Amino acid sequence: MDTVFKDMPKEAILYLSLTFGGFLILYWTVLFVLRKLGRDPKYLLPEGVMKRVAFPIFLIFVSIVIRMASFRQLLGLEDKGYLFRKASTLLFIFAATWLVIGVLKVIKKLIIHNYDVSSSDNLKARKIYTQFNILERIIIFIVVILAIGLALMSFEEIREIGVSIFASAGVAGIIIGFSAQKLIGTILAGIQIAVAQPIKIDDVVIVEGEWGRIEEITLTYVVVKIWDKRRLIVPTPYFIEKPFQNWTKSSSDILGTVFLHMDYRVPFDALRKELATILESTDLWDGEASNIQITDSKATYVEVRAMVSARNASDAWDLRVLVRERLITFLQENYPDSIAHNRVLLKDVNTKEQ
Structure with missing residues (x-):
């Protein structure tokens, strides 16, 4: 290691040290601010924010450091630039995806914290909770798909294969579309439930002759908690295509x-x-x-x-x-x-x- 430092230019060592020190100061400053906002009741940020975003932010800083040429010089691996750049890109995509999902969960917790679903007059709270519950899953699904796509497209070989596939994907796309139309329809029904809200979390419904409450709503299915503690699993298109009774659609009384x-x-x-x-x-x-x-x-x-x-x-x-x-x-x-x-x-x- 001493030989490596002797062979390195002093400017590179100084630049790397200042950059690393600046990243550490910025990282701990961000954590300090988040920790203070998370503990102080005057601020809107709930507790636990730092735990969700601290490690992803650290990984983003690490990915930037790995991409620096001076870091490779410090390790004596100047000829491995391609591997370091790819590792930096993949780590950055992974950390950014993790950070977006964490921020999304914090925003959801921040918004629904002001609404009490357990109260007797909880119509507005159930509307907000249902929308964010479904939209959260939609956004996470899209973010993960985009992250996987960006990670794969960062490789030249895969990018060339992807371009050739897209160029000849007309017939295949039609076939896949027909075979997956039920899945696509189910997902679209889940999105429609989030927007139109024929049902909400904790709604009292009668489905297939069973009396129960809406316990969970996902993109593809709905869980109805029957009065005798059984669970009725219903596909989301059911609530769009078939009639059912909703006793708490507009009010709880x-x-x-x-x-x-x-x-x-x-x-x-x-x-x-x-x-x-x-x-x-x-x-x-x-x-x-x-x-x-x-x-x-x-x-x-x-x-x-x-x-x-x-x-x-x-x-x-x-x-x-x-x-x-x-x-x-x-x-x-x-x-x-x-x-x-x-x-x-x-x-x-x-x-x-x-």
Whole structure:
């Protein structure tokens, strides 16, 4: 190593030392600023920013140093310039890709940090979270593809092969397009869901007859968490091409109904008073709407509908169960004759006609 330093020009050693020192100062300055912004609550940058961007920034600095001629002179490898340049290019592409993905995740965390998905009125939060959740995957996919393309095209041999392939790729492109149209359609459906938002994270939906919540949305599939903790995996085009129920599309509040089949002697006024008593005794009711109506009548019973409102689908379900149970108990204890039953007319077959 001493021989190498003796053979090197003093200007090269000085230039390399100043460059390396400048890079170190710049690197630690950036880390210091990010660390301060990440800890100080006055700033917008959340904690953990430094951990995401520190190493990629360091690799970018290293790639620049590797590309310098004075660095090769220091190692005595002046004739290996091609290898050092290629290594520098590939390292720079890798580090820049890593840095872009890290910054993207920081921006996503920064934006959705201001929205609470777990709150009762979380419509706007679910919109923002859904958009960024899908757009993040789209951007990462594009960035990775571009990085791989740039890395491959940095080699002259691969670039020449690529040009010749592109020149004769007309028929092959058509064939690939037809064979991959389902995949492309699925990805486009994922993008359309991010923009149009027929569904959002934590939406209450009924899909294929199953009641559940949207748990995860990707570019190719959607995970629906069924009420009994099963998971329903649905391709994204399903929510574009087929009808389904979304109970929280525009708001979280919802109306719930309870149907009772009662005898014609059911006391409607007493039933309405009992419903009011039930609703006033529970926090599940949002105080917006309540009603009892006779929606149908048959030969043996009448159909009574109790309509109630709740802040969200979960409360509406629990409230419906509560109202149904309490109304049936009320009728059993106070008006047992109002419960639907069949009537049988008995005649004495031994009676002789006079």
